[in-house]
Amino acid sequence: MSSESDVPPHEPKENELRQQLGAEVRALQGATDAVDAAAADRLGVNRTDLHCLDVLTQRDSATPSQLGTALGLTTGSVTAMLDRLARLGYLTREPDPHDRRKSVVRATPRTRRGAADLYGPLAHEGAALLERYSLPELELLLDFARRSRELQERHLRRLRDEAG
Structure with a gap:
């Protein structure tokens, strides 16, 4: 079992980019x-x-x-x-x-x-x-999109399971 304390600290710029990416994904969904x-x-x-x-x-x-x-x-x-x-x-x-x-x-x-x-x-x-993206960048984007979809599907199952 991991906790937030198991996650290595990130540089301020990395934290800022993670927050911006999260905000952009949310805006994309909207x-x-x-x-x-x-x-x-x-x-x-x-x-x-x-x-x-x-x-x-x-x-x-x-x-x-x-x-x-x-x-x-x-x-x-x-x-x-x-x-x-x-x-x-x-x-x-x-x-x-x-x-x-x-x-x-x-x-x-x-x-x-x-x-x-x-x-x-x-x-x-x-x-x-x-x-505009190179092959390695496309592979990265595909990986991110696939993992993000899988995350959403897992959460949907959790929500439905909790609902009964």
Whole structure:
């Protein structure tokens, strides 16, 4: 078991940079949240619906239970969400060809076009931004992003476990 006293002291400049990095990550999370809120508003959906559409645009298809797991939703909530998004023309539901008791959910071409329209400029500028980094720097950035995501996922599990 380690404690704060086990952590070696850092130089003042290093401490300042760690604090600045923490503040920038927090600001990035806020900016990302604001972009997603604006995108959801443009599409006429809520944030959970937007997250569902994001999951679907990353995959060819998903079952409702897979979506429920990915989004942390109950079966009833998934059904209501899929009904709403199907009515808006953002997804289709078809019987699973391997098990007709199940359904397969897919994003529509309209959804994929909307995602490209809303997030394409961001992806383009982000790709251009990454061009300024060397291979070792990209490896470092990838490591930081991956470890940060894993940290968030661990904390999410803790929060959900504490909630019961």
